[in-house]
Amino acid sequence: MEARHLRYAVALADHGSFRRAAAAVGIAQPPLSKQIAALEREVGARLFDRTARGVVPTAAGDAFLTRARRSLAEASAAAIDAARADRGETGRLSLGFVASALLDPLPVVLSRFGAQRPDVRLVLHEMSTSRSTSALVAGELDVAVGLGPPRGTGAESLVSVTIGRDRLVAVVARTHPYAGQRTITSEQLRSQQLIVAPGEDEPAVAVGLRRLLGPESWTLEAATVARDVHTIAGLAACGVGVGLGPSRMRLNARPDVWLCDVAPRTQLPDLTLSFRAGDRSRVLDSFLNTVRDNCPDVGRALDQRLERSTASDHEPPRRGDGPGRDR
Template structure:
């Protein structure tokens, strides 16, 4: 017995007439009559009484039709769920992120994705860039937001596209001599007590800062912090000039002053990373929303995928 047989029986029951049911189904009446008779023969019982009032379901027919309707409804639901999954409209997206991605990029991007894909569950894990690379390669997450291109074992199996550009900015206490100027030069940075990250969350940023401060006076104090919030807090306490990505400008709090660094010092890009061989519709959907949300990402994403192809 096939699904079409269930549809035939349900149609006859609904129309109470084989001819009308055949027209609704778009088939001829004789084949429909033969198919319904074949179902009755397979079941070993009559499903319909042929009367002057029409083709009326028997007691057995009413029971069978009720089950047939439920089966057909489940098939329709399954088909629609499958189509939704193929469009990336259902399922789960597992993200690995660094903390600074939560400052500017992700709040708006995730809000947009949830609006356009409400059936997709989103899970986030805060991971260092190295941890995200390992988790992607192992298949534990679907996408990662890192600072700089992925490195380490398996990185060649990943694709990355820049989704955010930052430059270096400073932050200091309002009592700091440079607070009123709002500007600090790279040479001045090398002669200031500093608060900076040594976190393995953003190794490329640590490397960039190390290169920038290579001529720094070794006698000056350096205070290390895990994240931007700690850097801001320590700078507010007078431990020195904190160094931040420019996306953290909005986190400046009372009692502190933002310092623009001159000349401009670009930091490694914020990158969205995924497995090159992924065939996940949910990942494709998130990349498409990212391309719409972040200027220039669409062309960069096509270029990255073109090179992989």
């Protein structure tokens, strides 16, 4: 039994006439009569009565037509769902991110993606860069936003693009002696109780801080460790010490803290978006298009990375290529 047999039966029931039903489904009347007769033989019951008033379903026909209409509706819905999935309008996207990305650009990207793709289920995980890279390589994430280029086993299979650049700033309570200063020097920082993110989670940031403060400085060893930028700002507001974090903290500054630059200027690892080179998901394509539209200068860089990734699928690896070479 094929879908066309169901359509023929429904058309005959709806029009009550072989002639009108044949015209509705686009075939001649004799073939339609033969198809209905074959369907009745396959079902093992008479589905229609031929009367002077026209063709009407039998009791068996009514039971058959209830299921037939439901099956045709499901088939139509299946085709619509498939087309929507092919356009990236439905599905699931799993994203791992560092907390500072929630200051910029994720708020705009996520809100606009959610508005454009309301039927895509977003699964969000806050995690360190090293953890999100491992999860991305393992297929547990579709996209990762971290600090610096992905490193470690499998990182060479990822495509990465910079979506934000940052430098180090200091945050203090409004009552702190440094409040009101435009700049805090590394010498001043060495005499303060610092508040920093865990070094084991973001080793690239820890290396930058140690370079700024000096390898022998006790300040980092005695620092208060906070889980993310929001906790750093909160502890600084409580007077615990001087918090150190990315300059994007200025985008969501609290009224009870003061932020100032750090001298010498200390560049932090770029905020980097990564995904698997072989991922051809339509939902991922939709998400990347939203990133293109809302992150300045990302579109061209992303297209270049994708072109290189596609080309590398058809070329043997060259000596010296590695996960950080183009990133």
